Amino acid sequence: MYGWIWRHLPGPVPLRLCQALLLVAGVVALLMFVVFPWAEPKLPFNNVTTPTQ
Amino acid sequence: MSYDPPPPQGGPPGQPPRAPRPRPYLPPQTAIPEEPRPRPRPTPRPGPAPDAEATQFTSGFSGSLPPVAPPPRPARPPRPRAADPATEIIAKMQADDYDDYDEYEDDYYDDDADEVAEQPKRAAPVDGPVRKAVRGIGELLITSGLVILLFVVYEVYVTDLISAGKQDDATLALDDAWKADSGSNTVQQADPQRQEKYDLIDGKAFAKMYIPAFGPDYHFSIVEGTTDKNLEVGPGHYIGTALPGNPGNFAVAGHRVGKGAPFNDLDILGSCDAILVETQSNWVVYRVLPMPGEEAGWAEGKGTSKKCEKVAPLKDAANPGTSPYGKTVGQEIVNPTQAEVISPVPHFSGDLPPTAQQVSLMTLTTCHPRFSDRQRLIVHAVMTQFYPKPEGFVPAEMKEQ
Numbered sequence: 001m002y003g004w005i006w007r008h009l010p011g012p013v014p015l016r017l018c019q020a021l022l023l024v025a026g027v028v029a030l031l032m033f034v035v036f037p038w039a040e041p042k043l044p045f046n047n048v049t050t051p052t053q
Numbered sequence: 054m055s056y057d058p059p060p061p062q063g064g065p066p067g068q069p070p071r072a073p074r075p076r077p078y079l080p081p082q083t084a085i086p087e088e089p090r091p092r093p094r095p096t097p098r099p100g101p102a103p104d105a106e107a108t109q110f111t112s113g114f115s116g117s118l119p120p121v122a123p124p125p126r127p128a129r130p131p132r133p134r135a136a137d138p139a140t141e142i143i144a145k146m147q148a149d150d151y152d153d154y155d156e157y158e159d160d161y162y163d164d165d166a167d168e169v170a171e172q173p174k175r176a177a178p179v180d181g182p183v184r185k186a187v188r189g190i191g192e193l194l195i196t197s198g199l200v201i202l203l204f205v206v207y208e209v210y211v212t213d214l215i216s217a218g219k220q221d222d223a224t225l226a227l228d229d230a231w232k233a234d235s236g237s238n239t240v241q242q243a244d245p246q247r248q249e250k251y252d253l254i255d256g257k258a259f260a261k262m263y264i265p266a267f268g269p270d271y272h273f274s275i276v277e278g279t280t281d282k283n284l285e286v287g288p289g290h291y292i293g294t295a296l297p298g299n300p301g302n303f304a305v306a307g308h309r310v311g312k313g314a315p316f317n318d319l320d321i322l323g324s325c326d327a328i329l330v331e332t333q334s335n336w337v338v339y340r341v342l343p344m345p346g347e348e349a350g351w352a353e354g355k356g357t358s359k360k361c362e363k364v365a366p367l368k369d370a371a372n373p374g375t376s377p378y379g380k381t382v383g384q385e386i387v388n389p390t391q392a393e394v395i396s397p398v399p400h401f402s403g404d405l406p407p408t409a410q411q412v413s414l415m416t417l418t419t420c421h422p423r424f425s426d427r428q429r430l431i432v433h434a435v436m437t438q439f440y441p442k443p444e445g446f447v448p449a450e451m452k453e454q
Contacts, residue, residue: 001189001192001193001196002192003188028203031200031203031204031207032203032207032211036204036207036208036211039204040208041281044425044426044427045208045310045420045424045425045426046208046308046310046311046312046420046426047389047420047426048284048306048307048308048309048316048418048419048420048426048429049279049284049289049291049306049418050306050387050389050390050391050392050394050395050418050429051390051392
Protein backbone atom coordinates (compact mmCIF):
# COMPACT_ATOMS: atom_id res chain seq x y z
CA MET A 1 0.00 0.00 0.00
CA TYR A 2 2.59 2.52 1.11
CA GLY A 3 5.05 1.23 -1.47
CA TRP A 4 2.45 1.60 -4.18
CA ILE A 5 1.72 5.16 -3.16
CA TRP A 6 5.41 6.01 -3.05
CA ARG A 7 5.97 4.59 -6.54
CA HIS A 8 3.07 6.59 -7.94
CA LEU A 9 4.18 9.92 -6.56
CA PRO A 10 5.76 11.94 -9.33
CA GLY A 11 9.03 13.79 -9.17
CA PRO A 12 12.37 13.37 -7.41
CA VAL A 13 12.70 12.17 -3.85
CA PRO A 14 12.50 15.54 -2.06
CA LEU A 15 9.35 16.38 -3.95
CA ARG A 16 7.88 12.98 -3.20
CA LEU A 17 8.70 13.46 0.43
CA CYS A 18 6.76 16.73 0.49
CA GLN A 19 3.81 15.08 -1.20
CA ALA A 20 3.90 12.18 1.22
CA LEU A 21 3.89 14.56 4.18
CA LEU A 22 0.98 16.43 2.66
CA LEU A 23 -0.92 13.19 2.25
CA VAL A 24 -0.25 12.24 5.87
CA ALA A 25 -1.40 15.66 7.06
CA GLY A 26 -4.56 15.32 5.00
CA VAL A 27 -5.38 11.92 6.44
CA VAL A 28 -4.74 13.11 9.99
CA ALA A 29 -6.98 16.14 9.45
CA LEU A 30 -9.71 13.93 8.02
CA LEU A 31 -9.51 11.67 11.06
CA MET A 32 -9.41 14.53 13.56
CA PHE A 33 -12.20 16.64 12.17
CA VAL A 34 -14.54 14.13 10.56
CA VAL A 35 -14.01 10.54 11.63
CA PHE A 36 -13.22 10.92 15.33
CA PRO A 37 -16.01 13.39 16.13
CA TRP A 38 -18.38 10.99 14.39
CA ALA A 39 -17.09 7.91 16.17
CA GLU A 40 -16.66 9.33 19.61
CA PRO A 41 -20.28 9.43 20.83
CA LYS A 42 -20.57 5.77 19.85
CA LEU A 43 -17.78 4.76 22.22
CA PRO A 44 -18.22 4.21 25.95
CA PHE A 45 -15.73 6.73 27.28
CA ASN A 46 -17.42 9.95 27.97
CA ASN A 47 -20.93 9.63 29.29
CA VAL A 48 -21.01 11.78 32.37
CA THR A 49 -24.70 12.25 33.00
CA THR A 50 -27.35 10.36 34.83
CA PRO A 51 -30.84 10.18 33.38
CA THR A 52 -33.08 13.10 34.20
CA GLN A 53 -36.46 12.29 35.56
CA MET B 54 16.58 -2.45 -6.74
CA SER B 55 20.30 -2.51 -6.18
CA TYR B 56 20.41 -5.93 -7.76
CA ASP B 57 19.37 -4.59 -11.12
CA PRO B 58 22.62 -5.50 -12.85
CA PRO B 59 22.32 -9.30 -12.48
CA PRO B 60 19.10 -9.82 -14.40
CA PRO B 61 20.56 -8.62 -17.69
CA GLN B 62 23.30 -11.21 -17.26
CA GLY B 63 20.87 -13.95 -16.58
CA GLY B 64 18.72 -12.74 -19.45
CA PRO B 65 19.21 -15.77 -21.67
CA PRO B 66 17.90 -18.60 -19.52
CA GLY B 67 19.32 -22.07 -19.41
CA GLN B 68 22.89 -21.14 -20.12
CA PRO B 69 25.03 -22.62 -17.39
CA PRO B 70 28.28 -21.79 -19.20
CA ARG B 71 27.60 -18.18 -18.37
CA ALA B 72 28.42 -18.95 -14.81
CA PRO B 73 31.86 -17.44 -15.23
CA ARG B 74 30.23 -14.06 -15.53
CA PRO B 75 29.63 -13.46 -11.89
CA ARG B 76 33.26 -14.26 -11.31
CA PRO B 77 34.58 -11.43 -13.34
CA TYR B 78 32.76 -9.03 -11.11
CA LEU B 79 33.35 -10.87 -7.89
CA PRO B 80 37.07 -11.39 -8.42
CA PRO B 81 37.63 -7.65 -8.49
CA GLN B 82 36.59 -7.77 -4.83
CA THR B 83 38.82 -10.71 -4.07
CA ALA B 84 41.61 -9.35 -6.15
CA ILE B 85 41.91 -6.24 -4.05
CA PRO B 86 42.40 -7.92 -0.71
CA GLU B 87 44.61 -10.62 -2.16
CA GLU B 88 47.08 -8.20 -3.57
CA PRO B 89 47.85 -6.48 -0.30
CA ARG B 90 48.44 -9.87 1.29
CA PRO B 91 51.68 -10.66 -0.51
CA ARG B 92 52.95 -7.18 0.07
CA PRO B 93 53.07 -7.19 3.85
CA ARG B 94 54.24 -10.79 3.98
CA PRO B 95 57.41 -10.38 2.00
CA THR B 96 58.57 -7.69 4.35
CA PRO B 97 58.29 -9.75 7.53
CA ARG B 98 59.64 -12.87 5.89
CA PRO B 99 63.00 -11.46 4.93
CA GLY B 100 63.44 -11.22 8.68
CA PRO B 101 65.53 -13.68 10.68
CA ALA B 102 65.06 -17.46 10.32
CA PRO B 103 64.13 -18.28 13.96
CA ASP B 104 60.96 -16.22 13.60
CA ALA B 105 59.95 -17.87 10.41
CA GLU B 106 57.58 -20.29 12.09
CA ALA B 107 55.85 -17.65 14.09
CA THR B 108 55.38 -15.45 11.08
CA GLN B 109 54.07 -18.34 9.13
CA PHE B 110 51.42 -18.96 11.71
CA THR B 111 50.46 -15.39 11.87
CA SER B 112 50.19 -15.20 8.13
CA GLY B 113 48.31 -18.49 7.98
CA PHE B 114 45.80 -17.29 10.57
CA SER B 115 46.33 -13.71 9.83
CA GLY B 116 42.84 -13.04 11.12
CA SER B 117 42.89 -15.09 14.28
CA LEU B 118 46.20 -14.11 15.79
CA PRO B 119 46.60 -10.40 15.44
CA PRO B 120 47.64 -9.96 19.08
CA VAL B 121 50.35 -12.60 18.73
CA ALA B 122 51.75 -11.07 15.61
CA PRO B 123 52.93 -7.79 17.12
CA PRO B 124 55.48 -9.19 19.61
CA PRO B 125 57.77 -10.78 16.98
CA ARG B 126 57.61 -7.69 14.84
CA PRO B 127 59.07 -5.16 17.23
CA ALA B 128 61.71 -7.74 18.13
CA ARG B 129 63.74 -7.47 14.93
CA PRO B 130 62.16 -6.49 11.69
CA PRO B 131 62.30 -2.90 10.46
CA ARG B 132 60.01 -0.42 12.18
CA PRO B 133 57.79 0.68 9.33
CA ARG B 134 55.89 -2.59 9.65
CA ALA B 135 54.52 -1.81 13.08
CA ALA B 136 52.15 0.71 11.58
CA ASP B 137 51.26 -1.30 8.50
CA PRO B 138 49.90 -4.57 9.88
CA ALA B 139 47.53 -2.95 12.36
CA THR B 140 45.39 -1.51 9.62
CA GLU B 141 45.98 -4.07 6.93
CA ILE B 142 45.22 -7.18 8.93
CA ILE B 143 41.73 -6.00 9.75
CA ALA B 144 41.01 -5.21 6.16
CA LYS B 145 42.14 -8.65 5.10
CA MET B 146 40.02 -10.49 7.58
CA GLN B 147 36.80 -9.00 6.37
CA ALA B 148 37.72 -9.26 2.76
CA ASP B 149 38.73 -12.91 3.11
CA ASP B 150 35.53 -13.94 4.79
CA TYR B 151 33.35 -12.34 2.26
CA ASP B 152 35.39 -13.65 -0.60
CA ASP B 153 35.23 -17.22 0.58
CA TYR B 154 31.53 -17.02 1.08
CA ASP B 155 30.97 -15.54 -2.31
CA GLU B 156 33.13 -18.09 -4.00
CA TYR B 157 31.31 -20.97 -2.39
CA GLU B 158 28.05 -19.54 -3.47
CA ASP B 159 29.32 -19.12 -6.96
CA ASP B 160 30.47 -22.69 -7.06
CA TYR B 161 27.13 -23.83 -5.84
CA TYR B 162 25.35 -21.93 -8.49
CA ASP B 163 27.75 -23.20 -11.10
CA ASP B 164 27.26 -26.81 -10.14
CA ASP B 165 23.54 -26.59 -10.17
CA ALA B 166 23.54 -24.57 -13.30
CA ASP B 167 20.57 -22.88 -11.73
CA GLU B 168 22.10 -19.52 -11.55
CA VAL B 169 19.77 -18.00 -14.04
CA ALA B 170 16.76 -19.20 -12.17
CA GLU B 171 18.15 -18.33 -8.76
CA GLN B 172 19.36 -14.87 -9.45
CA PRO B 173 16.09 -13.32 -10.54
CA LYS B 174 14.51 -14.56 -7.29
CA ARG B 175 17.16 -12.89 -5.29
CA ALA B 176 17.12 -9.72 -7.29
CA ALA B 177 13.40 -9.18 -7.35
CA PRO B 178 11.61 -10.81 -4.43
CA VAL B 179 8.61 -9.20 -5.99
CA ASP B 180 5.11 -9.62 -5.44
CA GLY B 181 3.80 -13.08 -5.40
CA PRO B 182 0.20 -13.01 -4.21
CA VAL B 183 1.15 -14.37 -0.79
CA ARG B 184 3.84 -11.79 -0.29
CA LYS B 185 1.45 -9.07 -1.33
CA ALA B 186 -1.24 -10.28 1.04
CA VAL B 187 1.08 -10.61 4.01
CA ARG B 188 2.54 -7.19 3.45
CA GLY B 189 -0.90 -5.71 3.00
CA ILE B 190 -2.12 -7.17 6.26
CA GLY B 191 0.97 -6.00 8.08
CA GLU B 192 0.58 -2.49 6.80
CA LEU B 193 -3.08 -2.49 7.72
CA LEU B 194 -2.32 -3.58 11.28
CA ILE B 195 0.35 -0.94 11.72
CA THR B 196 -1.94 1.68 10.26
CA SER B 197 -4.86 0.80 12.49
CA GLY B 198 -2.58 0.90 15.51
CA LEU B 199 -1.47 4.39 14.56
CA VAL B 200 -5.07 5.46 14.04
CA ILE B 201 -6.02 4.24 17.50
CA LEU B 202 -3.08 6.07 19.02
CA LEU B 203 -4.17 9.16 17.16
CA PHE B 204 -7.66 8.74 18.56
CA VAL B 205 -6.27 8.76 22.07
CA VAL B 206 -4.41 11.97 21.30
CA TYR B 207 -7.62 13.41 19.89
CA GLU B 208 -9.68 12.35 22.86
CA VAL B 209 -7.31 13.59 25.51
CA TYR B 210 -5.75 16.70 23.94
CA VAL B 211 -7.45 17.86 20.76
CA THR B 212 -10.95 17.90 22.25
CA ASP B 213 -9.52 20.06 25.02
CA LEU B 214 -8.42 22.63 22.47
CA ILE B 215 -11.75 22.59 20.65
CA SER B 216 -13.71 22.84 23.89
CA ALA B 217 -11.51 25.65 25.20
CA GLY B 218 -12.55 27.74 22.20
CA LYS B 219 -16.22 27.00 22.73
CA GLN B 220 -15.95 27.69 26.46
CA ASP B 221 -14.32 31.05 25.76
CA ASP B 222 -17.08 31.96 23.34
CA ALA B 223 -19.75 31.00 25.86
CA THR B 224 -18.05 33.02 28.59
CA LEU B 225 -17.77 36.06 26.35
CA ALA B 226 -21.44 35.79 25.42
CA LEU B 227 -22.37 35.50 29.09
CA ASP B 228 -20.30 38.54 30.04
CA ASP B 229 -21.93 40.53 27.26
CA ALA B 230 -25.39 39.46 28.37
CA TRP B 231 -24.66 40.41 31.97
CA LYS B 232 -23.25 43.77 30.94
CA ALA B 233 -26.23 44.51 28.74
CA ASP B 234 -28.56 43.64 31.60
CA SER B 235 -26.65 45.53 34.24
CA GLY B 236 -29.10 48.43 34.08
CA SER B 237 -31.98 46.37 35.35
CA ASN B 238 -29.63 44.51 37.62
CA THR B 239 -29.12 47.51 39.89
CA VAL B 240 -32.82 47.57 40.49
CA GLN B 241 -32.70 43.97 41.60
CA GLN B 242 -30.04 44.78 44.15
CA ALA B 243 -32.74 46.25 46.36
CA ASP B 244 -34.02 42.75 46.99
CA PRO B 245 -31.18 40.32 46.42
CA GLN B 246 -32.93 37.30 47.87
CA ARG B 247 -35.77 37.48 45.42
CA GLN B 248 -35.97 34.90 42.69
CA GLU B 249 -33.31 35.75 40.18
CA LYS B 250 -34.30 36.01 36.58
CA TYR B 251 -32.38 33.63 34.32
CA ASP B 252 -32.32 33.42 30.59
CA LEU B 253 -32.08 29.68 30.29
CA ILE B 254 -31.44 28.90 26.67
CA ASP B 255 -30.27 25.41 25.74
CA GLY B 256 -26.52 25.45 25.14
CA LYS B 257 -26.04 29.01 26.44
CA ALA B 258 -24.07 29.83 29.56
CA PHE B 259 -26.01 31.31 32.49
CA ALA B 260 -23.58 31.08 35.44
CA LYS B 261 -19.90 30.58 36.23
CA MET B 262 -18.42 28.15 38.67
CA TYR B 263 -15.14 28.32 40.58
CA ILE B 264 -13.45 25.69 42.70
CA PRO B 265 -10.59 27.37 44.60
CA ALA B 266 -9.25 23.96 45.65
CA PHE B 267 -8.40 23.33 42.00
CA GLY B 268 -6.42 26.55 41.76
CA PRO B 269 -7.23 30.21 41.32
CA ASP B 270 -7.57 29.87 37.56
CA TYR B 271 -10.19 27.16 37.70
CA HIS B 272 -13.37 28.62 36.29
CA PHE B 273 -16.00 27.37 33.89
CA SER B 274 -19.18 28.80 32.50
CA ILE B 275 -22.12 26.50 33.13
CA VAL B 276 -24.40 26.01 30.16
CA GLU B 277 -28.02 24.94 30.16
CA GLY B 278 -28.60 21.32 29.17
CA THR B 279 -26.56 18.13 29.30
CA THR B 280 -26.48 16.88 25.73
CA ASP B 281 -23.12 15.89 24.25
CA LYS B 282 -23.05 19.15 22.37
CA ASN B 283 -23.73 21.20 25.48
CA LEU B 284 -21.07 19.40 27.47
CA GLU B 285 -18.48 20.15 24.81
CA VAL B 286 -18.83 23.79 25.82
CA GLY B 287 -18.50 23.22 29.54
CA PRO B 288 -20.29 21.83 32.57
CA GLY B 289 -24.01 21.48 31.86
CA HIS B 290 -26.98 22.12 34.10
CA TYR B 291 -29.53 19.31 34.18
CA ILE B 292 -32.66 20.88 32.78
CA GLY B 293 -35.41 21.02 35.36
CA THR B 294 -33.20 20.80 38.43
CA ALA B 295 -32.98 23.71 40.85
CA LEU B 296 -31.11 26.90 40.03
CA PRO B 297 -28.11 28.24 41.97
CA GLY B 298 -29.02 29.31 45.47
CA ASN B 299 -32.55 27.97 45.32
CA PRO B 300 -33.86 25.16 47.52
CA GLY B 301 -33.58 21.81 45.82
CA ASN B 302 -30.72 20.26 43.91
CA PHE B 303 -28.67 22.34 41.47
CA ALA B 304 -27.22 19.47 39.38
CA VAL B 305 -24.34 19.89 36.95
CA ALA B 306 -22.62 17.34 34.71
CA GLY B 307 -19.12 17.70 33.31
CA HIS B 308 -16.52 15.74 31.41
CA ARG B 309 -13.71 14.09 33.26
CA VAL B 310 -11.42 13.37 30.30
CA GLY B 311 -11.03 15.61 27.29
CA LYS B 312 -13.46 18.34 26.21
CA GLY B 313 -11.89 20.69 28.71
CA ALA B 314 -12.23 18.05 31.44
CA PRO B 315 -13.85 20.43 33.93
CA PHE B 316 -14.42 17.63 36.45
CA ASN B 317 -11.12 15.85 35.93
CA ASP B 318 -10.14 16.03 39.61
CA LEU B 319 -13.55 15.74 41.14
CA ASP B 320 -12.44 12.68 43.07
CA ILE B 321 -9.90 14.65 45.10
CA LEU B 322 -12.42 17.23 46.23
CA GLY B 323 -12.63 16.87 50.00
CA SER B 324 -15.36 17.74 52.44
CA CYS B 325 -15.86 21.46 53.08
CA ASP B 326 -14.05 22.43 49.86
CA ALA B 327 -15.83 25.43 48.38
CA ILE B 328 -17.62 25.48 45.06
CA LEU B 329 -18.58 29.01 44.10
CA VAL B 330 -21.27 29.80 41.60
CA GLU B 331 -21.50 33.28 40.19
CA THR B 332 -24.76 34.33 38.65
CA GLN B 333 -25.73 37.62 37.16
CA SER B 334 -26.54 39.21 40.47
CA ASN B 335 -25.33 36.82 43.17
CA TRP B 336 -22.50 34.71 44.50
CA VAL B 337 -23.53 31.36 45.87
CA VAL B 338 -21.06 29.38 47.95
CA TYR B 339 -21.53 25.63 48.25
CA ARG B 340 -19.35 23.37 50.35
CA VAL B 341 -18.88 19.65 49.87
CA LEU B 342 -20.75 17.59 52.43
CA PRO B 343 -18.93 15.25 54.84
CA MET B 344 -17.64 12.06 53.26
CA PRO B 345 -19.33 8.81 54.31
CA GLY B 346 -16.47 7.91 56.67
CA GLU B 347 -16.37 11.32 58.29
CA GLU B 348 -19.97 11.58 59.41
CA ALA B 349 -19.41 9.81 62.70
CA GLY B 350 -17.66 12.24 65.02
CA TRP B 351 -18.02 15.13 62.62
CA ALA B 352 -18.88 17.63 65.33
CA GLU B 353 -15.67 16.88 67.23
CA GLY B 354 -13.50 16.13 64.24
CA LYS B 355 -13.32 17.95 60.96
CA GLY B 356 -16.49 19.90 61.74
CA THR B 357 -14.52 22.12 64.08
CA SER B 358 -12.35 23.64 61.37
CA LYS B 359 -13.26 27.11 60.28
CA LYS B 360 -14.24 26.39 56.74
CA CYS B 361 -16.59 23.66 57.90
CA GLU B 362 -18.52 26.06 60.10
CA LYS B 363 -21.77 25.68 58.27
CA VAL B 364 -21.28 22.16 57.02
CA ALA B 365 -22.73 19.22 58.89
CA PRO B 366 -24.04 15.82 57.93
CA LEU B 367 -27.57 16.19 56.65
CA LYS B 368 -28.48 12.90 58.20
CA ASP B 369 -30.81 13.16 61.15
CA ALA B 370 -28.69 11.32 63.67
CA ALA B 371 -31.68 10.57 65.90
CA ASN B 372 -33.65 8.66 63.31
CA PRO B 373 -31.43 8.04 60.29
CA GLY B 374 -33.92 5.68 58.74
CA THR B 375 -36.63 8.23 58.12
CA SER B 376 -34.71 11.41 57.50
CA PRO B 377 -35.00 12.36 53.83
CA TYR B 378 -31.32 13.30 53.54
CA GLY B 379 -30.10 10.10 55.20
CA LYS B 380 -28.14 9.01 52.14
CA THR B 381 -26.82 12.37 50.99
CA VAL B 382 -23.06 12.42 51.53
CA GLY B 383 -20.12 14.34 50.09
CA GLN B 384 -19.09 11.80 47.52
CA GLU B 385 -20.54 8.64 46.11
CA ILE B 386 -20.09 6.34 43.16
CA VAL B 387 -23.27 5.08 41.57
CA ASN B 388 -24.48 3.23 38.52
CA PRO B 389 -25.24 5.24 35.39
CA THR B 390 -28.94 4.55 35.74
CA GLN B 391 -29.31 6.00 39.24
CA ALA B 392 -31.14 9.19 38.43
CA GLU B 393 -32.07 9.71 42.07
CA VAL B 394 -28.73 11.37 42.83
CA ILE B 395 -29.92 14.52 41.07
CA SER B 396 -33.45 14.55 42.42
CA PRO B 397 -34.28 17.46 44.76
CA VAL B 398 -33.67 15.19 47.74
CA PRO B 399 -31.11 12.63 46.58
CA HIS B 400 -31.99 8.95 47.05
CA PHE B 401 -35.30 9.83 48.69
CA SER B 402 -38.27 7.96 47.36
CA GLY B 403 -41.04 9.12 49.69
CA ASP B 404 -43.07 12.30 49.43
CA LEU B 405 -40.77 15.22 48.90
CA PRO B 406 -40.83 17.89 51.56
CA PRO B 407 -42.24 21.20 50.33
CA THR B 408 -39.75 23.17 48.29
CA ALA B 409 -39.24 25.79 50.95
CA GLN B 410 -38.05 23.15 53.40
CA GLN B 411 -35.62 21.54 51.00
CA VAL B 412 -31.93 22.10 51.51
CA SER B 413 -30.10 24.04 48.79
CA LEU B 414 -27.82 21.41 47.33
CA MET B 415 -25.41 21.35 44.44
CA THR B 416 -24.61 18.02 42.78
CA LEU B 417 -21.76 17.42 40.33
CA THR B 418 -21.76 14.30 38.17
CA THR B 419 -19.02 12.90 35.97
CA CYS B 420 -17.87 9.54 34.66
CA HIS B 421 -16.04 6.98 36.75
CA PRO B 422 -13.52 5.47 36.61
CA ARG B 423 -11.56 7.83 34.42
CA PHE B 424 -11.58 6.83 30.73
CA SER B 425 -14.69 4.73 31.27
CA ASP B 426 -18.40 5.29 31.65
CA ARG B 427 -19.09 2.23 33.74
CA GLN B 428 -20.12 4.27 36.76
CA ARG B 429 -20.76 7.84 37.82
CA LEU B 430 -18.83 9.87 40.36
CA ILE B 431 -21.18 12.10 42.31
CA VAL B 432 -20.28 15.00 44.60
CA HIS B 433 -22.92 16.65 46.75
CA ALA B 434 -22.42 20.08 48.28
CA VAL B 435 -24.60 22.25 50.46
CA MET B 436 -25.09 26.00 50.24
CA THR B 437 -23.34 27.87 53.04
CA GLN B 438 -23.29 31.46 51.82
CA PHE B 439 -25.30 33.66 49.55
CA TYR B 440 -23.92 37.08 48.63
CA PRO B 441 -25.58 39.72 46.50
CA LYS B 442 -23.06 40.88 43.97
CA PRO B 443 -22.08 44.51 44.12
CA GLU B 444 -19.64 45.65 41.45
CA GLY B 445 -16.22 44.11 41.89
CA PHE B 446 -17.11 42.06 44.95
CA VAL B 447 -15.21 38.78 45.29
CA PRO B 448 -16.11 36.41 48.14
CA ALA B 449 -13.37 35.53 50.61
CA GLU B 450 -13.90 31.85 49.78
CA MET B 451 -12.23 32.45 46.44
CA LYS B 452 -8.86 32.75 48.18
CA GLU B 453 -9.04 29.34 49.80
CA GLN B 454 -6.67 26.68 48.68
